[in-house]
Amino acid sequence: MLPSWRCPARAGGIEAAAEYDALLPVFGRIFGAEHPQTLKLRSNRAQHLATLGRHIECEVECAAVIQIATRGQGANMSLITTVARSGLVYALNGQGRHEEALAEAERADEVRRGLPEEWRRTSTGAVELSMAAALLGLGRVAQARTLAVAAHDACVSLFGPNHYRTAEALAFLDSVDGV
Structure with missing residues (x-):
């Protein structure tokens, strides 16, 4: 289960x-299955599934989006990745797979660092928070807190x-x- 800070109220x-689910075939029809708008929708949907505790579905969907987006070109596809x-x-x-989660967060950070500055801004704090979550899962509380403080400060700014x-x-x- 996701930490309570990541789980929004389930109402709605x-x-x-x-x-x-209803929008996905519409986007596919309008834009095509591998268009950035469709991939963004799939990625957003996947992250929403995680907040509902549907972690395996989220994992499968994110992996599929990553596979398609890495074949694409340009900053937009890198941001989606x-x-x-x-x-x-x-x-x-x-799923309690914290080592794998940390490796993915590090890959996300590597891809993000290759983005132009204006594209990196839109993801400010996101990679740091995901990395902090993985570190917290590994019991590395001080490192997780340091990243979260940096993410918070950057987001406020x-x-x-x-x-x-x-x-x-x-x-x-x-x-x-509270830990």
Whole structure:
């Protein structure tokens, strides 16, 4: 199961999953199965599945998105790969596979570092939080906290205090401090 800081209230969660499922064939028809918009939707859907505890489904979907996106070219596909790898981290953490999750987070960070600066900004804090989650799962609390503080500070600076990722980083820090 995902840590409580990563699990949103489930009210409406099943309905949201149904919406993603309904939109997927529409996006495929309009854009094509390997178009960046379709891959973004699939990645978002996969991450939502993880919040519902559907970790194996999330893992399979993220792996499929990564496979397609790595064949594509350009910063957009690299960003999709980064986001899907971060989603895969949560799927693996949810299954207790923390070593694999840390390796995926490191791969996501490597891909992200290759992105142009303006593309890296959109993923500010995301990779750090996924890496921190893997480290926390491995019992490396101090390292996890350090990354989460950096993620929180970066998110506050770039997105402001009311952004969802800023709130996610703060919730992560609260959970770490409670360990």
